[in-house]
Amino acid sequence: MAADSSSDRGTGAGALLRGLRATGRAVATPPKLVGRRIRKATHAQGAGESGLGKLIEVHAVHSMGDMLITMALATTIFFAVPTDEARGRVALYLAVTMAPFVLLAPVIGPLLDRLPHGRRAAMSGALAFRGALALLMTGAVATGGLELYPAALGVMVASKAYNIVRAAVVPRLLPSQISLVKANARITLTGLISAGAAAPLGLVLNLISPEAPLYGAFVITLIGAFMSFRLPHKVDLAKGERTLHLQELAEARAAGRDRDGRGRPRVIRATGTTVFKALVANSSLRVLSGFLLFFLAFLLREQPLPGMASAVSLGLVGVAAGVGNGLGNVLGAWARDRAPEFILLVMMILAVATTTAAAVAYGTVTVILVSAVAGLCQAMGKLSLDALIQRDVPEVVRTSAFARSETMVQMAWVLGGGIAIALPLNGTIGMATAALLLLVGLVVTFRGLAAGARRGSPHPRVR
Helix, strand or coil, rough: CCCHHHHHHHHHHHHHHHHHHHHHHHHHHHHHHHHHHHHHHHHHHHHHHCHHHHHHHHHHHHHHHHHHHHHCCCCCCCCCCCCCHHHHHHHHHHHHHHHHHHHHHHHHHHHHCCCHHHHHHHHHHHHHHHHHHHHHHHHHHCCHHHCCHHHHHHHHHHHHHHHHHHHHHHHHCCCCCHHHHHHHHHHHHHHHHHHEEEEEEEHHHHCCHHHHHHHHHHHHHHHHHHHHHHHHHHHCCCHHHHHHCCCHHHHHHHHHCCCCCCCCCCCCCCCHHHHHHHHHHHHHHHHHHHHHHHHHHHHHCCCCCCCCCCCHHHHHHHHHHHHHHHHHHHHHHHHCCHHHHHHHHHHHHHHHHHHHHHHHCHHHHHHHHHHHHHHHHHHHHHHHHHHHHHHHHCHHHHHHHHHHHHHHHHHCCCCHHHHHHHHHCCHHHHHHHHHHHHHHHHHHHHHHHHHHHHHHCCCCCCC
């Protein structure tokens, strides 16, 4: 009898153990399948063999950490005050967003150019530094302590440093089957998907405590820091390679070979270069983005779209802008290979046309259309500008070029926001102002972009 009882208990325990194993396999199977599909997509078209797939995975982890930090700081919303007071807060916010860029172009960009043999270490250091700052902010996020603000600015600086190094190394990992625009789009799109996947995690962690998302960000960014060293060694320049590139660049300048097909110098600071024209065009699109964000935030709060509450109106244009941005990255990842100049020129014309239509016939349809197109054009414009810098700027100064371009487009975004909060709350006036700003940008850049589109290439030309 005792033996039978022991046998029954053993059988019951075995059944329970088998059941737990089966449950574990059932729970683990969907994430594994999703992981395999994601890895298959990120490693497609030679990206796995070249190392681009590993860079995409690092960026996905970076984006997840960004989302968790953003959600932890999401309580600092400046629109939860009267409109007149909100204008002052927005102006202060616009000034604060420029703070990291005071260091980015003159200090961080050139410094990173001087660390060509430690690019993986630079990316890892930027991620680890962000994680440490997230940990530092845990003590201040609940109380609103003053240390929260310099730490948040430090997070922005580290994030920008990571992004410019990541963008600079893409050509060294680019497989021959993929254009620069597609590679940049694949990286950005994966980052957006990863950030979206991290949002539910952030909500769950926030239910535990206000500090929990920051602890999660610390762990995730630390993982990303270790993953950076899994990138191929070719991300870093070989010993003596930077010196050789500098000598070649100096010789080319002396001989005039660092000039484009029309005899103009290929330097981002030269106003005649295609890269500079693309930077001006992209800045025009960022002016539109900053302008619409703040102008519509104030306008629709006071004058909602017909038949809608202000919250619904704001939500609708926000969704439209987000869909447009996502669509831009999807198109960049899957569209046919085109010269970046051609893509940027099309985006400029599209933005001018839609803002003009909204100025002529301001209403629900045109406002939603402008918001969606602004998101689309911003995404495609950024992909194209990055591709042009990766293609045409010599590698030894490419990180500095990215730092300068990031600074200029951020200044453009701030300019757009500043114009928005200074205008009267009138939809027609606002859209006409946006159309005029874009038209000026199109007139200034049209000839250079059109010429570049005719002779452009979607693949690297300068290594």
